[in-house]
Amino acid sequence: MTTASSADHPTRRDFLYVATGAVAAVGAAATVWPLVSQMNPDASTIAAGAPIEVDLTPIAEGQDIKVFWRGKPIYISHRTKKQIEAAQNVPVASLPDPQPDSARVKAGHDQWLVVVGICTHLGCIPIAHEGAYDGFFCPCHGSVYDTSGRIRQGPAPSNLPVPPYTFVSDTKIQIG
Amino acid sequence: MSGPSDFQPTNPALKWIERRLPIMGLMHSSFVVYPTPRNLNYWWTFGAILSLMLGVQILTGVILAMHYTPHADLAFKSVELIVRDVNYGWLLRNIHACGASMFFFAVYIHMFRGLYYGSYKEPREVLWILGVIIYLLMMATGFMGYVLPWGQMSFWGATVITNLFSAVPYFGESIVTLLWGGYSVGNPTLNRFFSLHYLLPFVIAGVVVLHVWALHVAGQNNPAGVEAKTEKDTVPFTPYATIKDAFGVSCFLLFFAWFIFYMPNYLGDPENYIPANPAVTPAHIVPEWYYLPFYAILRSIPNKLAGVVAMFGAIVVLAFLPWLDNARTRSSKYRPLAKQFFWMFVVVCIGLGYLGAQPPEGIYVIVGRILTALYFAYFLILLPLLSQIEKPRPVPNSIADDVLAKSGGKSATMASAAIALLVAGGLLLGGADGARAAEGGPKPPAQKWSFSGPVGTFDRGALQRGLKVYKEVCSSCHGLSFVAFRNLAEPGGPGYSVAQAAAFASDYKVKDGPNDAGDMFERPGRPADYFPSPFPNEQAARAANGGAAPPDLSLITKARSYGRGFPLFLIDFFTQYQEQGPDYVAALLQGYEDNAPAGFTLPEGSYYNKYFPGHAIKMPKPLNDGQVTYDDGSPATVAQYSKDVTTFLMWTAEPHMEARKALGLQVFVFLILLTILLYFTKKKVWANAH
Structure with missing residues (x-):
């Protein structure tokens, strides 16, 4: 025991060292977990992110409102016939992020467009009813979205995301 | 350093850095x-x-x-x-x-x-x-x-x-x-x-x-x-x-x-x-235990400026220690007198710490003054004097000689010193207990709680019944403002489902707003809402309750306590007794007496309670037998109500108690294993050094 401690003759001493080191390493790794986990949203933040209900009756045709859900602005647009047609008639294959209008609204509720109002480029809020396509225009870096919230021009890589929502009734939606 | x-690192990249910033060499040396x-x-x-x-x-x-x-x-x-x-x-x-x-x-x-x-x-x-x-x-x-x-x-x-x-x-x-x-x-x-x-x-x-x-x-x-x-x-x-x-x-x-x-x-x-x-x-x-000795010195001097000077002086004097003690011999091991006085000084410090937690009256003040004098005497008189008169024992020629001469007796003194320190530490640590212990009056009886001890958990039935008692009785005057309805469905709580918690929440009216018209409105509660308080503000609470605002109950079981006294509070450390709060709350709810004892004048609008400090409480007897109907067949008695609502309030005070104890068990298993391994590793490493 006094002389042996080389790689080719594993000894009880080596085993002890490895075991102690391994246990200490496991402890260190386990300690890191709560220190990192605390950075995630806390329970009250998660609870505050519960679904919200929005009454659509006050929104006239051609108007839109902005509501907040989980700290994000959600655009709810009451689209005009012209806007719906423009959204539906565009050849899908020609779009940078091809998606038909029907995939972005709920069936039977073509007039309602609900999108997260955060530019997919770097997170600014696009302005509604602006830009060449009568959709959204982002003043930060010039991204242009159409009446379905799809990216048409500019640096943004993808369409404005559609948040999870359902129609509770014809005039009320639940977001989340 | x-x-x-x-x-000299062998890796060329490290070598490059080391030539420019010899940080590895610094760490190495x-x-x-x-x-x-x-x-x-x-x-x-x-x-x-x-x-x-x-x-x-x-x-x-x-x-x-x-x-x-x-x-x-x-x-x-x-x-x-x-x-x-x-x-x-x-x-x-x-x-x-x-x-x-x-x-x-x-x-x-x-x-x-x-x-x-x-x-x-x-x-x-x-x-x-x-x-x-x-x-x-x-x-x-x-x-x-x-x-x-x-x-x-x-x-x-x-x-x-x-x-x-x-x-x-x-x-x-x-x-x-x-x-x-x-x-x-x-x-x-x-x-x-x-x-x-x-x-x-x-x-x-x-x-x-x-x-x-x-x-x-x-x-x-x-x-x-x-x-x-x-x-x-x-x-x-x-x-x-x-x-x-x-x-x-x-x-x-x-x-x-x-x-x-x-x-x-x-x-x-x-x-x-x-x-x-x-x-x-x-x-x-009472300050935190680690300031108590200095707090005792402050209080033992009956002059504001002198007290403050003495308190700071007690710390500053340490900086002059190298010049106050002129003895050639360093270690007290070889200084028979200094060694004894050292331990006396330790006792003086612990004594001061103990006194710092006691009420500043009577014998405590006198003893405090004596110990303060001894504290300063140790530095200013004793140490300079000792270096003149003490005859030290011969020190070993070298450290190697000291290691060879090591006897078995030393570890015994080390062990006793360690035990003495632990007890002393305990005395200081529990010191804050002192002032309250001196208060007198009957002590709340220690109850048996399901949540006590290292593996205790909440009794779900008691939590649910306690919630009912709170809702039907306590909530008319007391808030529960740190508890959200969602908490009722969280693990370690009353064990309701998310849907049950949401249904419970919807029974409440919660103020929200302003809406688009700028008006505040009421809506049914949601899981994310907190229990609404019965009064809009403290003034309203005070006005409606004879001048005494009913305290919020979220933390009441942790905010109330009573002195355990020596040596109980030391034993509590080992038995993990920490239910003073629940014991007090449960006792208070049952401590009402219809007639105050002879000689006790009850102020107008107060009620006599055996366990309330001062005995005159503004809250009328809140619980009576049969007041709340239990669905699970538990007895509808004041004793049962008190126990249930106290259990519930312990949970509201510490909703993660079960998680704390469960993780504690894992940590202890791990630490004991690591300590044992380190002990043997240390023995192996040092085997040829002794």
Whole structure:
């Protein structure tokens, strides 16, 4: 025991060292977990992110409102016939992020467009009813979205995301 | 830090860096090949323990600051939300709060060790003075940290301590106003204390670097007190000191974890679970245990300025120690008289700590004055005198000789010293108990609670029944403002489903708004809402209840306590008894008597309660037999109601108690395993060094 401690003759001493080191390493790794986990949203933040209900009756045709859900602005647009047609008639294959209008609204509720109002480029809020396509225009870096919230021009890589929502009734939606 | 190193990395990239910044060589010479005396005992591991504690406090502190709000209206709540909502927030807060105590516990041992072995003597005077500076900085940091939760003790501690500076002649009042940033302790005070509490630990870390630097220039002292002369006297820092320190740290972590997971509130004051109230001073202002000896010195001098001077003097005198003690022999091991007086001095310090927690009256004041005189006499009279008259025993020729001469008897004295220190520490730690114990009156009977002990869990049935009692009875006057409906469905709680909690919430009307028209409106409660309070504000609560606002019940079982007295509070530490609050609340609910005893005049609008301090309570008897109907067949009696609602209120005070105890068990299994492994590793490493 006094002389042996080389790689080719594993000894009880080596085993002890490895075991102690391994246990200490496991402890260190386990300690890191709560220190990192605390950075995630806390329970009250998660609870505050519960679904919200929005009454659509006050929104006239051609108007839109902005509501907040989980700290994000959600655009709810009451689209005009012209806007719906423009959204539906565009050849899908020609779009940078091809998606038909029907995939972005709920069936039977073509007039309602609900999108997260955060530019997919770097997170600014696009302005509604602006830009060449009568959709959204982002003043930060010039991204242009159409009446379905799809990216048409500019640096943004993808369409404005559609948040999870359902129609509770014809005039009320639940977001989340 | 000990001269140029011959360390040369072989990797070309590291070589390139090392030529430009020899940081690896510095680390190598300071913490690997650095020669450390081979006869160091375990009292020397407290240096490593302190480094660890500084790291732990900075790390957990930086994290807590991510979630804390330094505002007088929000601070208390934000601390509660950290504990309740942040992932592992309860763990981080317990580590930080108990960590402060552990830090001081370790620093006191470190200081007494230096005192005993003469570590302040030439050539280590600067090293020692840097240590005194670190200690002063620690006291300032600890004090300001204690203010941050903005509870009653935070607020009144801040008031009392800042008022110390008003003793300064001529400028006192201006200094205090400057410290406060206002006409009293308030939001500006809290803000600057937060800023400084964040800053000072990094200043401490800087001074620690100087402290270690000075240590590595002079070399470590050792139990024999003779300098290392030859290579036989020393061993390289790594692996010898490293592994020994690791073992010492691991043992210390076991002690630390006992507090974190099982006795998190043992060292705290229940008053600090009551939000700061500038209108009411708590009956017993007691600082944290680590300030108690100095607090006792302050109070034992019947003059404001002299008291403050004596208190600061008690610390400053330490810096002059190298010149007060002129004895040639360093270690008290070879100083028969100094050794005895050292232990007497330890007893004096512990005695002062004990007195600091007692009410400042009668015999306590007299004994306090005697001990204060003895404290200063030790430094100013005894030590200078001893160096003239004492005949020291011969010291060993070298450290190697000391190691060879080591006898078995030494470990026995070490063990007894360790036990003495532990008991002494316990006395100090539980010291805050003292003032309350002196209050008198009947003690609440200790009940059997399902949630007590190391594996106790809440009785789900009792929680559900207790919620019913709260809703039907207590909630008409008492709020529960830190508890959200969603909590009812969380693990470790009453065991309701998410849907049940949502249904429970929808029974309540919650004020919300403003809506698009700018009006406030009422809507059904949601799981994310908190229990609505019965009164819109404190004034309304006061007006409706004969001048006494019914306290919020969220934290009541942690905010109420009663003195256990000596030696019970020491035993409590080992038995993990921490149910003073629930015992008191349950006793209070059953403690009403229709007629006050003869000779007791009950004020108008008050009721007699056996267990309420002062016995005259404004709350009428809240519970009567049969008042609440239970669906599960439990007896509809006051005793059962009290027990159930108290269990429920223990859960509202600490919703993650079950998680705390469960994680504690895992941590203990792990730490015991690690400690055993480190012990044997240490033995193997040191096998050929002894």
